[in-house]
Amino acid sequence: xxxxxxxxxxxxxxxxxxxxxxxxxxxxxxxxxxxxxxxxxxxxxxxxxxxxxxxxxxxxxxxxxxxxxxxxxxxxxxxxxxxxxxxxxxxxxxxxxxxxxxxxxxxxxxxxxxxxxxxxxxxxxxxxxxxxxxxxxxxxxxxxxxxxxxxxxxxxxxxxxxxxxxxxxxxxxxxxxxxxxxxxxxxxxxxxx
Numbered sequence: 001x002x003x004x005x006x007x008x009x010x011x012x013x014x015x016x017x018x019x020x021x022x023x024x025x026x027x028x029x030x031x032x033x034x035x036x037x038x039x040x041x042x043x044x045x046x047x048x049x050x051x052x053x054x055x056x057x058x059x060x061x062x063x064x065x066x067x068x069x070x071x072x073x074x075x076x077x078x079x080x081x082x083x084x085x086x087x088x089x090x091x092x093x094x095x096x097x098x099x100x101x102x103x104x105x106x107x108x109x110x111x112x113x114x115x116x117x118x119x120x121x122x123x124x125x126x127x128x129x130x131x132x133x134x135x136x137x138x139x140x141x142x143x144x145x146x147x148x149x150x151x152x153x154x155x156x157x158x159x160x161x162x163x164x165x166x167x168x169x170x171x172x173x174x175x176x177x178x179x180x181x182x183x184x185x186x187x188x189x190x191x192x193x
Contacts, residue, residue, distance in 0.1 A: 009085065012093070015127045016120055017081045020097050023129075024076030030068045032061050040121055040128045048135035048165040049155065072104030082181050083120075091122035096181055105157065111145060112157075113137035115166065117177065135165035 001009075019038065026034040035057060039045075045054040045063060054063040078099040086092040095118035103110050119131035138145075138154035148154050152170070153161035168175060 008090075012085070012090075012122070012127065013083050016083050016093060016095060019120070019127050019129065020081045020095065020116075020118075021078050024078055024099070027064075027076055028074050030064075032065065035061055035064070037125075038129055039132075040123060040130045043129055044131045044133075046131075046133040048133060049162065051158075052134060070105055072107070074101055074103040076101045084181055093120045093127075094118065094180070095120060096178075109142045110140060110157070111142055112139045114139075137164050137166050 022034075023038055025031075026038060039057055039060060041057050042055070043057060043060060045060045046052050052063060054060045076099060078097060080096075080098045082096040084094050086094070095116070097116040097118060099114055099116075101112040101114065103112060113136065115135045115137075117131075117133045117135070118129055120127050121130040122128075136155050136157075138149065139157040140148045140154060141156065144156065148156065148161075151161070152163055154164040155162040163171065165171075168178075
């Protein structure tokens with residue numbers, strides 16, 4: 001890889017990290033007009049539990065508006081962003097993002113541990129999220145944190161106890177999706193979960 005290519009790769013990683021952090025600000029401020037600074041027009045937004053399943057920027061905006069209608073104040077924190085570029089296409093990258101959020105949902109203060117499995121695409125306007133699939137280790141009322149963390153059913157966001165999406169290994173899932181991010185993806189199945 002040439003020096004110019006390496007420099008571009010570093011610039012691309014930084015741009016993707018900024019994009020991921022910008023997402024939290026746009027979400028917390030409910031800036032629906034800012035969604036086109038985050039997502040491609042044909043983006044997919046999904047969730048491991050199947051609740052989110054939106055294709056296209058307009059449908060994603062409608063999905064988020066419905067979420068905002070149930071939420072009070074929110075604060076999204078991004079902890080880590082891993083980025084791997086597609087060797088055959090420098091305008092495509094995959095990302096793993098970890099973070100958490102503090103939210104008020106239906107009047108109740110809740111904590112959320114989340115991950116995003118992303119696909120990024122370079123557009124004429126810069127890097128955008130082409131696909132984002134969210135997963136939760138927990139989504140629960142603050143007062144129920146200690147006891148709920150001891151269970152497998154740590155997603156209480158919809159009023160009933162549902163299984164957590166991760167750690168994947170505790171739910172019998174293949175780790176190919178993770179292995180694609182280290183050791184050059186040797187033996188990994190791209191996108192497996």
